[in-house]
Amino acid sequence: MAAEKIYVFKRFERFWHWSQALLIICMLITGFEVHGSYSLFGFEHAVSYHTVLAWSLVTLWVFAIFWHLTTGEWKQYIPTTDKVVAMMRFYSVGIFKGEPHPYRPTKLKKHNPLQRIAYLGVLLFIGPLLWLTGWFYLFYGDWAVWGVNGFLSLEWVAFFHTVGAFMMLTFLIAHLYLTTTGHTPTAHIKAMVTGWEEVD
């Protein structure tokens, strides 16, 4: 089986992915300290790191959104029902029997249908949930000026922010597992570093 290599992830995309990964992991670590799950940096530092990381991530997202729109790469996230059932069967059964992956990525369609749905969920739901609640959390002092004092409570804002954090953590764990499911455990990770994916 001669392995064919295709260039799937462009330079900016790889930069975006890895810096976002780093920022999100750090935000999870500092965020759960702010939540009170443990003590690591100390509350005060955790809050200020979390805030700096948040603004860094916002900046990164502004660039990423611009990149996606100008390159047309946003189309990679359009959901499809094609092969979804086959994919779900593969990950729940086939993968353990050594069956071949039902999806073959190409330059034009680099995400399999499940990835499309999962990433779209992160981009359209988990992300905005965290941004929105995080925004209100951070600017608590301006609620009165914005006139939202009456119908927002810090407790619920914090609650949904934490819900978002747990969802992001869940995604991260699943994502990490699935990266090991290439034809070798590190194949997908290698691709995300070099940009070149080996396809059989």
Place this chain on the structure above:
Amino acid sequence: MPARPKIILSVAAITAMLTALVAFALPAKPEAAPAPQAVATPKKQSDSTADHSKFKELQKNFKTGPEVTEACLICHTEAAKQVQHTKHWTWESKDPKTGQVRGKKNIINNYCTAVLSNEKDCMACHAGYGWKDSSFDFSVQKNVDCLVCHDNTGTYRKLPGDAGHPVYKRREFPPKSGKFVEAVDLKKAAQSIGMPSRTNCGACHFFGGGANGAKHGDMDSSLQHPGKYLDVHMNEKGLNFFCTECHATKSHEVSGSRYNTSAAMTGPAHIRGKADASPAACQSCHGDKPHPQKDALLNQHTDKLACQTCHIPEFARNDIGTEMSWDWSKATIMGPDGKRMVRKDSAGRRAFDSQKGAWVWESHVIPEYRWFNGTSTYKVIGDKIDPTRTVQLSVVGGGPNDPESRIWPTKVHRGKQPYDVENNYLTVQHTGGEDATALWHNYDWQKAIGTGMKAANLPYSGKFAFVETELTWPITHMVAPKEDALSCAQCHNKNGRLKDIQGVYMPARDGKHSSKKEG
């Protein structure tokens, strides 16, 4: 050859002897007062256009306080009338919201308990002369005491027992102590007139409750010469504020009072000199967003927290300390010889006295925190109590859903004091004095309560017992420098300072999986 060293030696020896002689001959330094007295009170440059020592009305050997006041009133025609409208004169204050009439005259606390029947002693801190019982005429102008606030010699003294008159004759005080208090030179005092200094305010407000620092916890004689650590505003080498800098006064009405506190002022800083409802509030100078932009998160706290909560991390930050409890039920316990017994604690503060009971003192006290909207309700004489539970002598008003409330640091003074077991109210007792029923003279509760209740015009069943009481006061003085303010994790923590405060969501305290570790 040995001649020269000999000369040097003898010169040295003579010099040493002379030095020693001079040292012994010089008068010894006066004994240090309890307050740190490293430097003399720095005199603020007087801006006054009048030098009272040049006034012909004051070139007189005054015999009494009222004589001095009469001289003052020749020029200051409205002064006494103004004073007579203030709490310093009436010892009474009406709550504008609840209508309750409080004030020292009417409340019962758990320090010396009540003024009634003890006026001769208590009025050592009245800005007036001659209030010895309820017959005192509050309209007599010459009985207003100008000197207690305006004497700038620092020698003016009023002692318990004189109903507010200053010391006219040298006398031993406390009795049988071997210490003597000099008669006040009223002429000198009158000629020294100036704006109230820390000494004037402190003479009463530092020593309330009968001992240095006893009552307030955030006011004691250390504020006479405070360093930056103790009080960032009054710091002698820094801003060097006098009390009146914050307690701006108009027509003798001193602003800022525990009875009507501005607990939740909002908006930007005020311009000094303009009509200002609460000049004593921190916000009147600092505004409600006092922290710089880089600490913007701190400004988000001002809708829930009083400035004092973070900026007075502890009160009584010195070894003077403050009294935390007063147990009157231990009073009248005599020493093994049947005589009055007095004990001090390891820091030299009163711990027991057969006359008054037992005390517990603390220094560097961590406040107890309460929602507070500026209005407290007090137990006044005759109010019913429920003796099955701790009696709240003052209830700080407010709560988390009241926009006028903030979380405040408070001193809670706990006590045990007598109440009438059949009528269910706290008793008034006649404590001070040398007469036949005074508790501190006869050690007889029944007689003391009998006289006290008669003065209060309240029936007394003849049966009393002791009930536990709590007195809660907001803390607002001894503001620490910003470096010593509370750090975030001291509250943002499962077991932090605000762990018992309800009605507010606090990150790290209220997360569902919060750790139990102290930060």
